[in-house]
Amino acid sequence: xxxxxxxxxxxxxxxxxxxxxxxxxxxxxxxxxxxxxxxxxxxxxxxxxxxxxxxxxxxxxxxxxxxxxxxxxxxxxxxxxxxxxxxxxxxxxxxxxxxxxxxxxxxxxxxxxxxxxxxxxxxxxxxxxxxxxxxxxxxxxxxxxxxxxxxxxxxxxxxxxxxxxxxxxxxxxxxxxxxxxxxxxxxxxx
Numbered sequence: 001x002x003x004x005x006x007x008x009x010x011x012x013x014x015x016x017x018x019x020x021x022x023x024x025x026x027x028x029x030x031x032x033x034x035x036x037x038x039x040x041x042x043x044x045x046x047x048x049x050x051x052x053x054x055x056x057x058x059x060x061x062x063x064x065x066x067x068x069x070x071x072x073x074x075x076x077x078x079x080x081x082x083x084x085x086x087x088x089x090x091x092x093x094x095x096x097x098x099x100x101x102x103x104x105x106x107x108x109x110x111x112x113x114x115x116x117x118x119x120x121x122x123x124x125x126x127x128x129x130x131x132x133x134x135x136x137x138x139x140x141x142x143x144x145x146x147x148x149x150x151x152x153x154x155x156x157x158x159x160x161x162x163x164x165x166x167x168x169x170x171x172x173x174x175x176x177x178x179x180x181x182x183x184x185x186x187x188x189x190x
Contacts, residue, residue: 041124041154041170042163046114052163056110058086062184066114066161071182081184089183095175098123098153102134103146103169110186111164113172118179119157123150123171130169 044051049063065081065088074090081087095118105127113120125148132147150171156162164170166188173179 040152041122041156041168043154043156043160045160049161055163056186057189058082058186059112062086062112062186065184066112066182071114072116072180074182085187087185089185090181091173091183092178092180093173095120095173095177095179098150098171098174101171101174103130103148103150103171105130105144105146105166105169106142106164107137107144107166108142108188110166110188111170112161112184112186113156113164114161114182114184115156115158116180116182117158118177118181119155119175120162120172120179120181121153121155121174122162123153123174124164125149125151125169127167127169 042052046063046066049059049066053060053063061082065086074088076090076092079088079090098121101123103123103125113122125146129151130146130148133144134147135143135145137144146169148169150169153174154162162170162172172181172183
């Protein structure tokens with residue numbers, strides 16, 4: 001009888017352990033909100049882009065687009081990829097000073113800013129901490145500007161990208177050389 005009771009306790013403990021592990025992250029489901037509550041810009045190289053596919057269903061398509069060999073030949077301006085779901089804006093201009101740029105944020109789109117040539121020093125601040133509006137949100141252009149100062153500045157060299165979600169106010173195109181970049185606009189899921 002003692003042996004049967006001990007066996008039942010052992011089975012109960014194993015079942016309890018399995019239940020506890022399923023509640024505390026031992027499952028294989030990945031956290032797709034890992035980009036939230038950061039204190040810095042998400043920056044990486046294109047070779048490491050697969051690590052970010054899980055953050056949004058369109059990220060795989062977006063990063064595959066950035067890996068094409070003819071990226072530098074795209075014309076400046078808007079280039080279609082998948083209609084309003086995913087498109088890119090190509091910029092090629094001399095960088096500005098930190099004092100010349102304003103923090104900007106978007107509500108409908110995520111930016112993946114990939115540097116083709118040059119180095120873009122990008123400012124960053126959580127959008128929730130921006131309280132000095134320079135230009136109110138324009139729903140048609142999906143952009144708003146702030147007078148607040150970035151809390152960090154990060155140099156993003158050629159071959160690297162930065163990802164900006166709506167919670168990331170950012171100040172791009174800072175540098176003392178020509179910056180050639182592609183900004184992928186990824187529509188948020190609804």
